Amino acid sequence: MSVLPYPLLSLSLVLMWMTLNSFTIGHLILGGIIATFASWGMAALRPHKPRIRRWHLLPHLIAIVLYDIVRSNIAVVSIIVTGRRRRHRSGFMTIHLELKDPTALAILAVILTSTPGTAWLEYNSSDGSLLMHVLDLVEEQEWTDLVKNRYERLLMEIFE
Amino acid sequence: MSVTILYYALTAAHVILSIAMALALLRMIRGPRAQDRVLGLDTLYVNSMLLLLTFGIGSGRTIYFEAALIIGLLGFVATVALAKFLMRGEVIE
Amino acid sequence: MSQAADLPLWAAIAVCFFLLLGATLALIGTIGLTRLPSFYERLHAPTLGTSWGTGGVVMASMIFFTVTGARPVFHEILIGIFVTVTTPVTLMLLAQAALHRDRAEGNANVPPSATAGTASGKDAPAAGAAD
Numbered sequence: 591m592s593v594l595p596y597p598l599l600s601l602s603l604v605l606m607w608m609t610l611n612s613f614t615i616g617h618l619i620l621g622g623i624i625a626t627f628a629s630w631g632m633a634a635l636r637p638h639k640p641r642i643r644r645w646h647l648l649p650h651l652i653a654i655v656l657y658d659i660v661r662s663n664i665a666v667v668s669i670i671v672t673g674r675r676r677r678h679r680s681g682f683m684t685i686h687l688e689l690k691d692p693t694a695l696a697i698l699a700v701i702l703t704s705t706p707g708t709a710w711l712e713y714n715s716s717d718g719s720l721l722m723h724v725l726d727l728v729e730e731q732e733w734t735d736l737v738k739n740r741y742e743r744l745l746m747e748i749f750e
Numbered sequence: 751m752s753v754t755i756l757y758y759a760l761t762a763a764h765v766i767l768s769i770a771m772a773l774a775l776l777r778m779i780r781g782p783r784a785q786d787r788v789l790g791l792d793t794l795y796v797n798s799m800l801l802l803l804t805f806g807i808g809s810g811r812t813i814y815f816e817a818a819l820i821i822g823l824l825g826f827v828a829t830v831a832l833a834k835f836l837m838r839g840e841v842i843e
Numbered sequence: 844m845s846q847a848a849d850l851p852l853w854a855a856i857a858v859c860f861f862l863l864l865g866a867t868l869a870l871i872g873t874i875g876l877t878r879l880p881s882f883y884e885r886l887h888a889p890t891l892g893t894s895w896g897t898g899g900v901v902m903a904s905m906i907f908f909t910v911t912g913a914r915p916v917f918h919e920i921l922i923g924i925f926v927t928v929t930t931p932v933t934l935m936l937l938a939q940a941a942l943h944r945d946r947a948e949g950n951a952n953v954p955p956s957a958t959a960g961t962a963s964g965k966d967a968p969a970a971g972a973a974d
Binding site for chain 2: 850851852854855856858859862863865866867869870872873874876877882885886888889892893896897900901903904907908918919921922925926929930932933936937939940941943944
Binding site for chain 1: 868871872874875878879881883884886887888890891893894895915917918921927928930931932934935938939942953954
């Protein structure tokens with residue numbers, strides 16, 4: 591086992607420690623000790639490191655997600671404000687994912703759940719089927735396209 | 751000029767967030783099932799964190815932001831624990 | 844309110860805009876929480892408050908303290924990252940708990956488990972530390 595199994599994690603922990611306290615030598619040393627122990631604990635918990643193959647696509651993904659969050663915020667606000675007058679249909683739907691990498695699946699889950707209007711409910715790793723709930727389920731194919739073409743393809747390019 | 755604008759905006763934000771907290775509390779009391787109450791509690795935590803942030807803007811003191819961080823942390827842990835309990839504890843009320 | 848006196852007007856307007864945007868989004872999310880009819884629909888409502896509701900208030904605070912130069916804005920960035928990462932985890936766990944309870948009680952309006960028994964194995968890897 592190397593001294594620092596997770597250098598990025600340790601670095602961000604030191605940075606967080608120093609921003610919450612102050613930028614002095616004493617806090618650098620204290621934060622460094624804590625970050626080292628935390629990364630050892632992390633290594634004991636999870637031996638598999640996530641591998642990111644294409645770093646340069648990450649900003650693209652973040653931009654897409656931020657834009658979609660703004661768009662779906664507006665959509666959900668209009669559903670809640672207009673309320674019962676305009677009937678919306680919500681429902682469950684199943685999507686078959688080809689994504690297998692656990693980190694990529696975690697990122698997809700965070701994206702889908704933090705976007706208002708879609709919620710990740712259940713993923714079955716044996717056949718790759720995902721159960722999700724959609725607030726405005728007018729066109730099921732549209733949501734399938736959104737998940738498969740917009741997010742999953744990009745995540746597969748980044749991670750696989 | 752800008753002091754007046756900020757004062758009114760902050761007061762309005764306080765009122766809006768307080769109403770939001772009251773509504774979340776209403777959902778927490780009304781239920782009807784345990785998961786609705788937990789969801790209401792989570793929303794209450796988030797709204798109170800936002801309220802503390804607006805207090806922090808009004809007073810300019812760092813202590814409010816640290817309090818907001820701690821409320822965020824506690825809310826997360828509390829909701830995760832309650833959800834885990836709903837999954838593994840007594841299933842049928 | 845002491846630092847606000849040397850705040851230029853454009854910054855004050857920007858701070859007010861983001862502050863009211865964030866607060867209003869949080870309120871609308873909570874209204875949705877009280878008005879929507881079923882639990883799975885209500886699950887979508889709080890994400891309004893946690894995505895752009897928090898984003899707006901955090902942005903207002905960052906603009907205010909950057910322009911007045913009163914203090915560094917690391918707390919806001921940390922709060923923003925923290926809320927973005929933790930909310931999906933809580934909502935996913937809550938949704939799974941609700942699904943589990945509905946299935947255990949035999950409610951007809953939830954879809955059945957794809958494979959009975961070991962359905963929820965590794966579906967929340969983001970919750971690694973929480974599991």
